Amino acid sequence: MDNPIYKVVIVGASGFTGSELARLLVHHPAVEIMMITSETHTGKPFSDLHPQFYGILDMELVSASAVENSKPDIIFLALPHGISMDFVAKWEPLGAKIIDLSGDFRLSSPEVYENWYEKNHSYPQGFKNAIYGLPELNADQIKDANLVANPGCYPTASILALSPLFARNKIQKGSVVIDAKSGLTGAGIKANATTHFSNVNENFKAYSIGSHRHTVEIEEQLSTLSQNKVTLQFTPHLLPIDRGILVTAYASVTEEMNQEKLDKIYHEFYQDKQFIRLRKSPPGVKDVRGSHFCDICPVWDARTQRVIVVSVIDNLLKGAASQAVHNMNLMLGLSESTGLSQIPLKP
Numbered sequence: 001m002d003n004p005i006y007k008v009v010i011v012g013a014s015g016f017t018g019s020e021l022a023r024l025l026v027h028h029p030a031v032e033i034m035m036i037t038s039e040t041h042t043g044k045p046f047s048d049l050h051p052q053f054y055g056i057l058d059m060e061l062v063s064a065s066a067v068e069n070s071k072p073d074i075i076f077l078a079l080p081h082g083i084s085m086d087f088v089a090k091w092e093p094l095g096a097k098i099i100d101l102s103g104d105f106r107l108s109s110p111e112v113y114e115n116w117y118e119k120n121h122s123y124p125q126g127f128k129n130a131i132y133g134l135p136e137l138n139a140d141q142i143k144d145a146n147l148v149a150n151p152g153c154y155p156t157a158s159i160l161a162l163s164p165l166f167a168r169n170k171i172q173k174g175s176v177v178i179d180a181k182s183g184l185t186g187a188g189i190k191a192n193a194t195t196h197f198s199n200v201n202e203n204f205k206a207y208s209i210g211s212h213r214h215t216v217e218i219e220e221q222l223s224t225l226s227q228n229k230v231t232l233q234f235t236p237h238l239l240p241i242d243r244g245i246l247v248t249a250y251a252s253v254t255e256e257m258n259q260e261k262l263d264k265i266y267h268e269f270y271q272d273k274q275f276i277r278l279r280k281s282p283p284g285v286k287d288v289r290g291s292h293f294c295d296i297c298p299v300w301d302a303r304t305q306r307v308i309v310v311s312v313i314d315n316l317l318k319g320a321a322s323q324a325v326h327n328m329n330l331m332l333g334l335s336e337s338t339g340l341s342q343i344p345l346k347p
């Protein structure tokens with residue numbers, strides 16, 4: 001018997017992660033893109049907005065209201081936070097599996113969400129079913145999920161950098177500092193004063209010090225992993241590049257450490273994780289650009305007695321779209337790597 005072809009819908013296809021989803025799904029052997037939506041550009045061919053798809057995906061963009069009668073198997077929500085939640089509330093009864101790329105269902109409760117996102121949550125019931133979609137940590141739960149909260153881009157790079165140490169409770173309480181840098185596509189497709197060329201070009205700056213919403217996402221996941229409440233420092237920076245995140249994480253440890261021991265901890269934790277590449281020298285963002293890889297380099301600094309871990313991802317892929325496809329593969333019982341074999345694009 002032939003393998004089934006699953007029908008997918010991309011909601012918010014006019015944005016950056018929506019178009020990256022389309023790029024991955026066009027050639028995915030187990031799915032067919034049945035619908036792509038936009039409210040602002042309804043009626044236009046997708047390739048008018050994203051000319052790289054000319055002759056490949058010229059399908060017309062339709063309003064999201066068309067989804068209700070379309071019986072999809074998978075719905076990807078590539079919408080801003082605060083918007084996604086209404087679509088989840090409306091579409092959960094349709095029976096399709098939903099993968100939400102926004103932050104609306106990533107946290108432990110509506111109260112935590114409202115505190116960090118400074119807005120009311122319109123669908124608190126959704127938290128009961130949502131599974132945090134980081135395949136390296138939660139694959140078994142993702143397989144059975146109907147609603148997956150795809151992780152944030154900074155949290156993906158940060159959590160993966162530190163998970164092996166937290167899982168074994170090797171980190172000294174209160175010692176973690178995460179210094180993170182992101183390319184501009186992390187801010188979405190709509191231009192604003194911060195992303196204006198002359199404010200970004202040849203510039204480099206920190207933002208949201210002590211208050212970025214990804215802080216609590218990282219803390220919650222590492223708390224669950226270590227079964228201890230984690231509080232950490234997280235500082236994001238805006239890089240004048242298109243895509244890529246580089247995290248440098250610093251921590252003190254609870255026991256005698258050396259490089260060999262550190263390497264062993266990381267190799268054991270990630271031994272069967274095909275998209276984690278442990279590197280001997282610090283990776284750059286171009287080493288993973290356009291791919292689903294997360295490259296990680298853990299270093300022991302004997303002089304300062306600290307662990308320093310560098311990790312890199314492509315924010316639009318491992319930080320968003322390819323992670324969503326990885327989650328879809330798990331939810332559909334497909335091989336995890338289906339459609340995710342892109343080699344990084346360098347230079």
Ligand SMILES: NC(=O)C1=CN([C@@H]2O[C@H](COP(=O)(O)OP(=O)(O)OC[C@H]3O[C@@H](n4cnc5c(N)ncnc54)[C@H](OP(=O)(O)O)[C@@H]3O)[C@@H](O)[C@H]2O)C=CC1
Binds near residue numbers: 083151
């Ligand atoms: N960019 C990144 O690196 C990452 C993004 N994410 C998250 O993924 C989601 C999508 O991000 P990204 O693609 O960058 O965002 P973009 O801003 O590039 O695109 C979002 C799309 O959502 C649609 N949209 C906006 N408002 C509404 C609305 N009220 N109703 C319906 N549709 C709306 C818009 O399409 P239209 O106006 O055409 O309908 C827009 O193109 C966000 O939640 C983001 O936080 C997560 C990880 C990384």
Ligand SMILES: CC(=O)N[C@@H](CCC(=O)OP(=O)(O)O)C(=O)O
Binds near residue numbers: 103151
């Ligand atoms: C460079 C940049 O602006 N990055 C975004 C985060 C990226 C993202 O989309 O995060 P969520 O999915 O959690 O919204 C920011 O700092 O707000």
